[in-house]
Amino acid sequence: MHEGARAGRAEFVLAAHNDVDAVEDAIKRWRAGGGMGRAWIAVESLYSMDGDCASLESLVALAYRHEAFVVVDEAHATGVWGADGRGLAAAFEGRDNMVALHTCGKALGGSGALVTGPRTLCDYLVNRCRPFIYATAPSPLMAVAAREALAILSDEPMRRVQLHERVALAGRQLTERCGVVPSGSQIQPIVIGDNRRTMAVAAELQARGFDIRGIRPPTVPEGTSRLRISLTLNVDEAAISAMIDALTEALVRT
Numbered sequence: 001m002h003e004g005a006r007a008g009r010a011e012f013v014l015a016a017h018n019d020v021d022a023v024e025d026a027i028k029r030w031r032a033g034g035g036m037g038r039a040w041i042a043v044e045s046l047y048s049m050d051g052d053c054a055s056l057e058s059l060v061a062l063a064y065r066h067e068a069f070v071v072v073d074e075a076h077a078t079g080v081w082g083a084d085g086r087g088l089a090a091a092f093e094g095r096d097n098m099v100a101l102h103t104c105g106k107a108l109g110g111s112g113a114l115v116t117g118p119r120t121l122c123d124y125l126v127n128r129c130r131p132f133i134y135a136t137a138p139s140p141l142m143a144v145a146a147r148e149a150l151a152i153l154s155d156e157p158m159r160r161v162q163l164h165e166r167v168a169l170a171g172r173q174l175t176e177r178c179g180v181v182p183s184g185s186q187i188q189p190i191v192i193g194d195n196r197r198t199m200a201v202a203a204e205l206q207a208r209g210f211d212i213r214g215i216r217p218p219t220v221p222e223g224t225s226r227l228r229i230s231l232t233l234n235v236d237e238a239a240i241s242a243m244i245d246a247l248t249e250a251l252v253r254t
């Protein structure tokens with residue numbers, strides 16, 4: 001998103017994480033300073049590093065008040081959340097001020113991405129988006145894979161139910177055993193703070209067979225280095241409990 005804003009030579013301002021009032025203040029300040037045209041409010045629907053969710057309903061209402069667009073990156077929600085796994089912005093489908101990006105490389109198991117939004121805007125992208133026009137088209141094989149993955153999303157809702165059950169189980173155990181506040185999603189950060197300790201705990205978990213990575217600044221703010229647990233259906237309940245055993249021990253030892 002940051003790179004896109006730079007590439008588009010857009011004027012952009014940052015707002016505090018998941019703070020709708022801060023977004024509104026930023027738009028008002030920009031307008032007061034002579035900002036012309038439409039503001040684009042860009043957020044992730046499910047934040048990749050904190051596992052929390054954007055307040056989409058409030059942001060859409062804010063966008064209407066200020067003649068703005070909401071651009072939602074659904075990378076971590078597609079396939080996991082929303083009706084038929086269509087993401088958290090699915091509840092706002094059909095709005096003329098909402099554009100959603102669904103990456104195919106995560107839950108859909110492929111690569112590339114889908115953009116959903118008002119027809120005029122999609123036509124504009126197809127005809128004016130230079131990186132899209134001057135790149136080789138995605139492989140037709142990938143289109144077939146994406147179509148099949150989308151069909152599985154609507155045909156096999158049990159997958160989402162099972163994943164959400166595992167998320168709830170992990171959340172309960174992490175609270176009881178490590179005092180962690182559950183994010184409520186399949187992405188669960190364990191904020192450690194210190195960079196070196198974070199990487200040491202991650203290394204210990206990896207040595208015990210758990211693919212959990214340490215995330216440091218600049219990917220996350222200074223002083224908030226963390227382990228990032230990403231739950232998928234590839235792990236069962238026993239593996240989740242074993243992971244939390246290993247985590248509890250590693251946190252005590254390092």
Ligand SMILES: Cc1ncc(COP(=O)(O)O)c(C=O)c1O
Nearest residue numbers: 044048073075076103104105112
């Ligand atoms: C929030 C978010 N958006 C977009 C992307 C880009 O996805 P891709 O690499 O499939 O283009 C990522 C990749 O990790 C991501 O985390």
